Amino acid sequence: MYSASENRSMTMLIRKLESIATLSDEEHAAILGLPTRSRTLGPGQDIFRDGDRPSQCCLILEGWACRYKLLDEGRRQIFSFHIPGDIPDLQSLHLHTMDHSLGTLTEATMAFIPHENVRTLIQRFPRLGGVLWRDTLIDAAIFREWMVGMGRKSAYGRIAHLFCEMYLKLEAVGLAAEHRYPLPITQVELGDALGLSNVHVNRVLQEMRAKGLITLRSSTLIVHDWNELTRSSEFDPTYLHLAKTG
Amino acid sequence: MYSASENRSMTMLIRKLESIATLSDEEHAAILGLPTRSRTLGPGQDIFRDGDRPSQCCLILEGWACRYKLLDEGRRQIFSFHIPGDIPDLQSLHLHTMDHSLGTLTEATMAFIPHENVRTLIQRFPRLGGVLWRDTLIDAAIFREWMVGMGRKSAYGRIAHLFCEMYLKLEAVGLAAEHRYPLPITQVELGDALGLSNVHVNRVLQEMRAKGLITLRSSTLIVHDWNELTRSSEFDPTYLHLAKTG
DNA sequence: CGGACAATTGATCTACCTCAAAATTGGTGG
DNA sequence: CCACCAATTTTGAGGTAGATCAATTGTCCG
Numbered sequence: 001m002y003s004a005s006e007n008r009s010m011t012m013l014i015r016k017l018e019s020i021a022t023l024s025d026e027e028h029a030a031i032l033g034l035p036t037r038s039r040t041l042g043p044g045q046d047i048f049r050d051g052d053r054p055s056q057c058c059l060i061l062e063g064w065a066c067r068y069k070l071l072d073e074g075r076r077q078i079f080s081f082h083i084p085g086d087i088p089d090l091q092s093l094h095l096h097t098m099d100h101s102l103g104t105l106t107e108a109t110m111a112f113i114p115h116e117n118v119r120t121l122i123q124r125f126p127r128l129g130g131v132l133w134r135d136t137l138i139d140a141a142i143f144r145e146w147m148v149g150m151g152r153k154s155a156y157g158r159i160a161h162l163f164c165e166m167y168l169k170l171e172a173v174g175l176a177a178e179h180r181y182p183l184p185i186t187q188v189e190l191g192d193a194l195g196l197s198n199v200h201v202n203r204v205l206q207e208m209r210a211k212g213l214i215t216l217r218s219s220t221l222i223v224h225d226w227n228e229l230t231r232s233s234e235f236d237p238t239y240l241h242l243a244k245t246g
Numbered sequence: 247m248y249s250a251s252e253n254r255s256m257t258m259l260i261r262k263l264e265s266i267a268t269l270s271d272e273e274h275a276a277i278l279g280l281p282t283r284s285r286t287l288g289p290g291q292d293i294f295r296d297g298d299r300p301s302q303c304c305l306i307l308e309g310w311a312c313r314y315k316l317l318d319e320g321r322r323q324i325f326s327f328h329i330p331g332d333i334p335d336l337q338s339l340h341l342h343t344m345d346h347s348l349g350t351l352t353e354a355t356m357a358f359i360p361h362e363n364v365r366t367l368i369q370r371f372p373r374l375g376g377v378l379w380r381d382t383l384i385d386a387a388i389f390r391e392w393m394v395g396m397g398r399k400s401a402y403g404r405i406a407h408l409f410c411e412m413y414l415k416l417e418a419v420g421l422a423a424e425h426r427y428p429l430p431i432t433q434v435e436l437g438d439a440l441g442l443s444n445v446h447v448n449r450v451l452q453e454m455r456a457k458g459l460i461t462l463r464s465s466t467l468i469v470h471d472w473n474e475l476t477r478s479s480e481f482d483p484t485y486l487h488l489a490k491t492g
Numbered sequence: 493c494g495g496a497c498a499a500t501t502g503a504t505c506t507a508c509c510t511c512a513a514a515a516t517t518g519g520t521g522g
Numbered sequence: 523c524c525a526c527c528a529a530t531t532t533t534g535a536g537g538t539a540g541a542t543c544a545a546t547t548g549t550c551c552g
Contacts, residue, residue: 069390071399075398091387095380099485126369129375133379134340136386137341137382146393147396148323150393151323151438152441155507186529186531187531195397196509199510200509202531203532205531234317238297401539445500445542449500449501449540464549
């Protein structure tokens with residue numbers, strides 16, 4: 001479990017971090033040296049729940065996950081979608097009690113890294129600590145952007161915006177290209193993320209299809225008109241703070 | 247500008263940090279030693295704008311501020327309200343381009359601390375870096391909670407929730423007690439924060455007054471029934487990660 | 493006292509919700 | 523390869539929370 005082959009699981013993490021910062025060779029090597037233990041879960045499984053006090057961080061190697069919170073009467077708010085390379089619960093390093101849950105959307109493989117090892121890594125490479133801090137700050141920037149959508153944009157604009165965002169995030173780690181990507185998310189989940197009912201999500205998607213803006217079938221999204229998608233959602237990628245865009 | 251009297255401006259920061267973590271005597275002293283330059287602005291002034299690349303952090307000493315973003319056609323989304331002790335742009339330490347603006351709500355006095363000095367402080371006291379990181383993570387937790395409101399709660403629940411949140415934040419730094427506090431925010435601003443129109447905010451406030459739940463007059467909020475306020479907004483303070491509640 | 497801003501009211505409208513049923517899709521076992 | 527099941531998507535009909543627009547009133551302050 002701790003061999004060189006296992007370290008290949010760190011590839012996605014390195015790609016992710018290099019999408020938001022630059023790493024020195026030493027930092028690179030230090031990450032590859034992290035001990036991990038990986039596990040695969042089926043779709044719809046919780047990785048940890050609201051109230052848990054995890055002692056390790058969860059790195060997604062394959063599949064999709066989301067963070068969410070449940071309310072009365074079956075209402076749910078999804079905060080974020082996570083893809084390979086993400087560490088959705090990095091915050092648990094400094095916030096010991098989880099205030100929300102993390103679950104898989106698809107079958108997913110995760111690598112768990114003990115907090116202790118992350119702390120040691122940061123002590124030895126403070127600059128790497130800064131990169132991880134930066135990652136959590138980008139996380140927050142994405143929350144703000146979703147707030148703009150939920151507070152001040154139409155359903156159409158919100159959905160279009162999410163499609164833009166996920167494309168850039170996936171592209172940054174090499175999981176999307178040519179305005180096409182896997183989107184293994186149901187319309188109910190889309191609604192729970194954007195504060196909409198599944199029925200309305202469905203109707204907006206049909207409107208987008210009718211305009212020839214997108215194709216969304218068998219969990220694959222194809223964007224036919226990127227400019228129109230960004231325009232109609234007032235999408236400005238600055239908030240993602242990707243390295244290549246500054 | 248750099249004398250002991252000036253250092254008194256750090257009192258609010260220390261109170262704030264002690265509300266979310268514990269500080270050693272050395273850390274305490276190191277904070278007091280930070281060089282600052284303070285400035286007072288009138289209400290409705292921008293401290294920095296979307297797109298800026300600040301080289302210093304802004305600590306609020308007195309008054310209220312908010313972070314926000316403007317959209318087409320005068321739409322605005324407010325992300326957060328800030329009170330004395332807050333460093334609303336701590337993120338600029340690692341995200342160099344601002345993806346939103348920061349402005350005053352009332353007349354406000356701020357202390358500016360060069361990034362360089364914050365970085366040096368963190369190098370000398372890595373644990374203090376962890377506390378600041380924690381602060382930005384709590385910031386993100388609050389965003390998530392607002393997302394729950396905007397996505398899945400009624401206008402009534404959202405407003406009630408905000409009233410609970412601001413009370414605990416103010417109380418934590420000694421600026422509120424006995425379920426009463428200064429709330430120098432207009433109904434338009436409340437609406438821009440919660441994704442509502444000012445008209446609807448007004449109607450919901452009247453409903454709350456009619457129920458005897460609150461009094462809100464001349465920028466002072468009095469909560470007459472705290473239990474009912476928390477119940478109706480499904481308020482659970484865990485997400486604030488205050489030291490005294492764990 | 494006047495001017496600016498904030499709160500309030502009234503009337504009308506609509507984007508999106510809820511409920512419920514039908515159609516489609518994708519996977520599974522025979 | 524097909525029949526079947528469960529999950530997902532789609533459609534229809536009707537309802538409502540909250541938006542918009544346009545005054546009017548109240549408040550603060552110089």
